[in-house]
Amino acid sequence: MIALAPWLMDLFKGGKFNRADVTTVTRLFQILAITLAVWAVQGIYARAFYAASDTRTPAITGTITTVLSVPMYWALFNARGLTGLAIASDIGIVVQTAALAILLHRKRLVSLLHLEYTELGRALLAAMVAYLAAYGFAHALPRTSTHKGDLITVIAGSLAWLVAAFAMLLITRSKLPAQILRRKPY
Secondary structure, three states: OOOOHHHHHHOOOEOOEOHHHHHHHHHHHHHHHOOHHHHHHHHHHHHHHHHOOOOHHHHHHHHHHHHHHHHHHHHHHHHHOHHHHHHHHHHHHHHHHHHHHHHHHHOOOOOHHHOOHHHHHHHHHHHHHHHHHHHHHHHHOOOOOOHHHHHHHHHHHHHHHHHHHHHHHHHOOOOHHHHHHHOOOO
16 A cells, blocks of 8 residues: 555545645555554454453553553644654554553463564565565556556556565465465355
């Protein structure tokens, strides 16, 4: 999403949403997209508490994180405007997720010591290689500013990302491709 953000955001151009707006929103979208995986993990960690019949811990942790984040949001907004707010949001969700991870570990619900760090490293490497593939492929295509051209670029870049990510996971002998292919569709 980060590599293809200019074309994704350009798809929304029209009416009062002009080229300058696309540029601004693209930058904000890229900053916020950095932590999409962290948002997913935060949701999973919160559900781990719910599974243990503990709804208070994630609620209290979220409230404390929000209250303590307000000065950071204020300072970053005053220093960097909307970009500062996006950065503050990224920092806030990382802090919230780290707090939940530590609390899960302390309550012996999810051990930080037993996470598959090697597998996480393989996934990170695959993500970085796939980003470069999507970015390179999208920028190698002829520049366009039409909706059809943007859509073609997004599709082509996404396919380049998919092939590169899958290939890198296979090359690094990740367990993830086998786990995904073994899943049954609903």
